[in-house]
Amino acid sequence: MTSLAMLMPIALFMGLCSLGTFFWALRGGQFEDLEGAANRILIDDEQDDTP
Amino acid sequence: MKPAVTIVDEPLAETVLVVPGMHCAGCIARIERGLEALSAVARARVNLSARQVRVAHHPALAVPDLVSALEAIGFASQPRAGEPGPQASAVKPLLAPLAVAGFAAMNVMLMSVSIWSGADGATRALFHWVSALIGVPAIAYAGRPFFTSAWAVLRRWQSNMDVPISIGIVLATALSLYETATGGRTAWFDGTLMLLLFLLAGRTLDAMMRDRARAGVDGLLRQAAPGAMVLTGAGALEWTAARDLSPGMLMRVAVGERLAADGRIVTGETSLDQSLLTGESAPVAAAAGDSVHAGTLNLDAPVDVRVTAAGQDTSLAEIARLMDAVGQSRSAYVRIADRASRLYAPAVHTLALASFLGWMLTGAGFHQSAVIAIAVLIITCPCAIGLAVPVAQVVACGALMRAGVMVKDGSALERLARIDRALIDKTGSLTLGRPTPEPAALAALTAEEAAVALALASHSSHPLSRALTHALAAVQAMPAAVEDVAEIPGFGLRGCWRGIAVALRRPQHAATSAVALDIAGRPARLIAFTDRLRPDCADALGELAGMGVPCSILSGDNARAVAEVARATGLTGQASASPRDKADAIARLQNGGYTVLMVGDGLNDGPALAAADASIAPGSASDVGRQAADIVFLGDSLIALPRAIRAARRTMRVVRQNFALAIGYNVLAVPLAILGYVTPLIAAVAMATSSILVIANSLRLGRAAR
Numbered sequence: 215m216t217s218l219a220m221l222m223p224i225a226l227f228m229g230l231c232s233l234g235t236f237f238w239a240l241r242g243g244q245f246e247d248l249e250g251a252a253n254r255i256l257i258d259d260e261q262d263d264t265p
Numbered sequence: 266m267k268p269a270v271t272i273v274d275e276p277l278a279e280t281v282l283v284v285p286g287m288h289c290a291g292c293i294a295r296i297e298r299g300l301e302a303l304s305a306v307a308r309a310r311v312n313l314s315a316r317q318v319r320v321a322h323h324p325a326l327a328v329p330d331l332v333s334a335l336e337a338i339g340f341a342s343q344p345r346a347g348e349p350g351p352q353a354s355a356v357k358p359l360l361a362p363l364a365v366a367g368f369a370a371m372n373v374m375l376m377s378v379s380i381w382s383g384a385d386g387a388t389r390a391l392f393h394w395v396s397a398l399i400g401v402p403a404i405a406y407a408g409r410p411f412f413t414s415a416w417a418v419l420r421r422w423q424s425n426m427d428v429p430i431s432i433g434i435v436l437a438t439a440l441s442l443y444e445t446a447t448g449g450r451t452a453w454f455d456g457t458l459m460l461l462l463f464l465l466a467g468r469t470l471d472a473m474m475r476d477r478a479r480a481g482v483d484g485l486l487r488q489a490a491p492g493a494m495v496l497t498g499a500g501a502l503e504w505t506a507a508r509d510l511s512p513g514m515l516m517r518v519a520v521g522e523r524l525a526a527d528g529r530i531v532t533g534e535t536s537l538d539q540s541l542l543t544g545e546s547a548p549v550a551a552a553a554g555d556s557v558h559a560g561t562l563n564l565d566a567p568v569d570v571r572v573t574a575a576g577q578d579t580s581l582a583e584i585a586r587l588m589d590a591v592g593q594s595r596s597a598y599v600r601i602a603d604r605a606s607r608l609y610a611p612a613v614h615t616l617a618l619a620s621f622l623g624w625m626l627t628g629a630g631f632h633q634s635a636v637i638a639i640a641v642l643i644i645t646c647p648c649a650i651g652l653a654v655p656v657a658q659v660v661a662c663g664a665l666m667r668a669g670v671m672v673k674d675g676s677a678l679e680r681l682a683r684i685d686r687a688l689i690d691k692t693g694s695l696t697l698g699r700p701t702p703e704p705a706a707l708a709a710l711t712a713e714e715a716a717v718a719l720a721l722a723s724h725s726s727h728p729l730s731r732a733l734t735h736a737l738a739a740v741q742a743m744p745a746a747v748e749d750v751a752e753i754p755g756f757g758l759r760g761c762w763r764g765i766a767v768a769l770r771r772p773q774h775a776a777t778s779a780v781a782l783d784i785a786g787r788p789a790r791l792i793a794f795t796d797r798l799r800p801d802c803a804d805a806l807g808e809l810a811g812m813g814v815p816c817s818i819l820s821g822d823n824a825r826a827v828a829e830v831a832r833a834t835g836l837t838g839q840a841s842a843s844p845r846d847k848a849d850a851i852a853r854l855q856n857g858g859y860t861v862l863m864v865g866d867g868l869n870d871g872p873a874l875a876a877a878d879a880s881i882a883p884g885s886a887s888d889v890g891r892q893a894a895d896i897v898f899l900g901d902s903l904i905a906l907p908r909a910i911r912a913a914r915r916t917m918r919v920v921r922q923n924f925a926l927a928i929g930y931n932v933l934a935v936p937l938a939i940l941g942y943v944t945p946l947i948a949a950v951a952m953a954t955s956s957i958l959v960i961a962n963s964l965r966l967g968r969a970a971r
Contacts (some may be wrong), residue, residue, distance in 0.1 A: 222395065233368045240360055240597065250313030256290035
């Protein structure tokens with residue numbers, strides 16, 4: 215019973231953390247352009263510095 | 266990094282440009298870097314899903330400067346019409362409720378598993394309380410889409426799918442709270458949350474499909490002109506947006522530009538492509554004094570036009586109003602899910618009420634009767650039914666999209682499945698809608714003549730020149746070395762080949778559109794242009810007839826041109842139909858009991874596309890055509906028509922099977938519920954199994970577009 219009293223709040227807290235992260239991402243506009251985000255990693259940022 | 270922009274005293278203006286041509290990471294980088302290289306641009310951010318770029322810039326920078334900057338790096342673009350805010354996505358408001366329902370359902374289900382495996386006494390009470398703590402706020406939040414929609418229709422004394430769902434959820438939550446507070450044996454938080462999760466998943470899928478297709482359709486280039494160069498009193502040229510044009514202004518229309526307003530030509534002589542308005546493909550000559558309409562394309566020479574009507578008064582806007590008026594009938598269509606719930610909801614509620622009264626009569630007491638009635642409600646709640654329609658439609662639309670057919674809305678598939686009559690526009694729908702040189706005329710050219718023609722034609726962006734370049738390149742002609750090529754408006758192209766004068770020009774007398782090739786010392790060659798039928802036209806029409814969908818032609822073109830195509834395809838046809846005539850023809854057929862499909866592309870088809878029970882437009886269609894149509898197909902082949910109808914019919918067959926599966930499975934559990942044997946465990950298993958059955962059955966549609 216004591217282990218239960220420990221584990222349940224921990225599990226719920228961790229679950230709430232992930233839910234909060236998802237909401238933060240949603241509000242930050244990370245789901246606005248999924249196709250663009252997938253493609254942007256391919257853009258070569260170093261291009262301007264190369265001689 | 267580029268140096269910080271020094272304009273701080275004025276707020277930045279924001280412009281959204283539609284760039285249909287971007288499709289990869291390289292495009293994003295080129296567009297963003299290209300725009301940010303302009304000194305007046307502070308930021309440029311591409312949204313690839315919407316094919317748009319949002320630019321923050323100095324207010325003095327005009328829109329055409331941005332367009333020409335994009336053109337310089339190889340992208341065609343148009344400023345987006347209407348307000349600059351992003352188009353509302355249907356998915357976004359559903360994501361947060363979906364996440365909350367998923368989180369809560371998982372946690373509550375964990376508690377329920379321990380209760381099912383025998384937790385008792387104080388442990389069970391604790392688990393019930395924790396479930397309530399998670400469940401009640403989660404249900405209140407995640408259920409909002411259903412509650413608001415149900416309340417909106419209840420206020421008007423109507424009903425939809427959301428009403429029985431909301432009643433079921435609210436009653437089940439209330440009873441579970443009561444059970445928890447009084448230390449009862451069963452609580453239904455797990456079942457209620459799972460129900461919400463499945464229903465929200467179905468609804469999100471539905472919205473995703475609509476968003477994806479709409480982004481694809483909006484991404485294609487718009488045809489209405491966003492503005493015009495206006496001659497001011499001082500003699501200067503100034504770019505003015507279409508909405509700021511007013512009667513009396515003098516606008517200068519360059520070759521290849523579309524008119525932004527109705528007007529009368531003041532100076533200049535040209536030929537105009539009015540196919541957007543009339544559907545007629547042949548260029549029309551226009552000189553000073555002739556009236557011209559917004560949306561027509563200037564082909565030959567620059568002209569000055571005095572604006573007579575702008576904005577809402579143009580003939581373009583008139584057609585848009587006509588479309589609004591005739592589109593009412595379609596919005597009266599009731600989706601199959603709502604029709605099903607109209608039958609299903611009263612049956613379910615009567616059943617629950619009957620079991621409550623029945624148990625009261627046998628003397629079971631209020632509490633036990635209420636528990637049994639709620640169990641009936643939960644077991645019969647349309648959980649798998651909420652998935653039955655959207656999952657099937659999403660899978661079918663995905664299959665169609667891979668085959669090049671974009672479906673804008675799930676209800677379009679439902680309406681398309683019931684089609685038993687089709688009307689097809691001629692120019693641009695049955696035919697390609699663009700002139701192509703006659704193969705016989707090309708074959709008659711010698712290799713040298715073909716080489717000269719190709720060299721001359723490649724210097725011009727006139728539609729006939731472009732078509733000739735394309736056709737000659739396709740037969741592997743090599744361009745000759747022609748020097749001093751000059752394009753003379755109203756005449757054609759002139760050049761010098763091996764010291765001989767050559768020209769590709771407008772012929773003096775020709776019934777149809779054609780060009781003449783002059784090589785000094787040789788007889789002139791006439792190359793005629795025709796509008797060819799789309800590939801697979803005969804096969805597609807044959808298949809449609811075989812599916813019980815007879816077709817006929819409905820065209821705004823003249824009787825001679827329609828008769829020619831009618832002979833080639835074996836269809837009957839109506840010619841010289843105005844936009845209003847077309848809408849009337851559809852209304853006549855609908856009154857005759859037919860469910861009518863309209864296939865059209867032009868602005869003049871807009872009202873007919875909006876009036877028909879279902880409508881399809883080719884990807885090459887005008888902006889209005891694509892907006893009004895339910896379905897847009899890419900590519901040239903007309904085989905997309907029978908393919909879309911076949912896929913729609915298959916989808917509806919699977920939707921009906923899904924209803925049978927979902928209701929049938931739940932019906933098995935109803936006697937148990939009425940007899941009072943259903944526990945939350947049985948409810949959860951019944952719900953999950955019927956949902957999985959429905960999803961598995963729908964996945965069979967993955968090959969529906971074959």
